[in-house]
Amino acid sequence: MGRYALQRLLGVIPLLFVVSVLVFMFLHLIPGDPARLIAGQDATLEEIMGIRQQLGLDLPLWKQYVHYMSNLLSGDLGNSIQSGLAVTDMLMSRVMPTLWLTFLSMAWALLIGLLIGVVSAVYRNRWPDYVGTLAAISGMSVPGFWLGLVLIQIFSVELGWFPTGGVDTWKSYILPSITLGMGIMSMLARYSRSSMLETLREDYIRTGRAKGMREYVVIGRHALRNSLIQVVTVAGLQFGFLLGGSVMVETVFSIPGLGRLLVDSILFRDYTVIQALLLIFATQFILINLIVDLLYGVLNPKIRYSS
């Protein structure tokens, strides 16, 4: 296990390096002079030169990268072009809503997805299976932002049960997390169905039934527990989806989170903030995948020995 973990850890380092280079290059990939972009349209030549010097844009690229990385490692992500505020502070104030939203979405998606998957597998090729499968494929096909708007129209505008947006009360999180979790729920439902079907074919399930175990014990204690490992792994890998989806959902429900910040900063061309957010999202995604891989190695001995 130690060797496997070390291998995976070392594998992540070059990946993080390349991602950091790409994100660093982001400012230079945008057509036009970054200093001019930052200074704005009406800036004088001196102002542009000042910004160029201040940001070190007159240095060779590799020096700029070293500069960027050393700032980054000390927690300095630069200042917003738009507001002049420190990007790190801006991010800090936005983290919690996004975390809550993704956490709640994942929680209900995992619960309901598992339930649908298990019921579909147990009643394979009968009506609960068809209903479950259709529900899962539908959930996967529905545009998240549209679902959000429909939920707002029905439950906030017509019925008035929930606020239309913001994060003032716990109620504000209900509609957004239903919206954000829908795609993952569908994916987990389908995954747990096939994983359960596989497990149900195992010998120990037959043994359990043969010795007269009650069906719910066979399903709940033996089949479900064994397929759970894989399902939870997949759930972990889907966090990336939630990060992408949070951009849409936070926009629809006006939630002041990281995703909304990304959209706003793209619309305002606030490149330093975009850069920081891309870096954070990618790093988060890579680290989650690493953790999931390591956990999977802990839970499933076959993996760590084959590597």
Place this chain on the structure above:
Amino acid sequence: MSDNSTVMGAGSPLSGEVLPPVKTKGRIGEFVSKFCRQRMSLTAAGFIVLLLLIAVFGPFLTPYNPDEANYEVLMAGPSADHWAGTDEYGRDILSRLIDGTRLTLAVSLSAVFIAAVLGTILGLLSGFYGGWLDRLIMRGSDVLFSFPDLLLAIGIVAILGPGLSNVVIAVAVFGTPSFARIIRSVTLSAKETLFVEAARSMGAKNGRIIWRHIFPETVPSIIVNVSMKVGGAILAAASLSFLGMGAKTTEPDWGAMLSMGRDYLSIAPHIVYFPGIAIFLTVLAFNLVGDGLRDALDPKMKN
């Protein structure tokens, strides 16, 4: 396991499965009958054919001029005259939906097509030649996989600027690595088959072996992955348009129509409902067809 030491890559594990090589010739009949046995997928395929016809003949089918404003029926709900109601300029929503079918399908299909071509070429080269080329291509796709799909697309559009052609590029870029990975693994197993060895012993050049012998083996996987990716591409393009990074609000793109309607949600929800239903049904149809194709082409699922 030097290259694939991760259990599941960073991408979505369900988005595309690696299929073992299936002989395409002589099995087409079998495939068609298997596919036709799946009624839901068959219905969905019929729906897609209908959509394609609408995309081609759209201009002849619209009951009204999709761009013509009519200030007498602003935001009118569905009625006998306007089946899907009218929008904030009094334009007929059904006509705009019909007109927008072409744009919506064109954007997503071309993005997936580009991804399929690029990914297949990269996957074939990577799997066939191995070595540093393989490592380079696979590490490259690892990097792309380390950005969540939609965020990668948003990042690319942020660099290139808004507009539908940039949406196509962005969606194609995030679709490419999954094709590359799948085609690579099919290539790896096809490379070891006897007929490839026979071809090589008869003096066939690498290019010929790849094109004539290995590529046909990858076709089923390409078809399945294309059909699985189109739905996602439509959603991604619609999302970008909704965020104001894709289609212009004047274009009859379904995502853009939805985005415009958002401001009138509480007074005229039908402006939002109908484009959303159109997107939903189309994506659903592509996903169902993708499922059916996978089941019909994947021998593991034979039972």
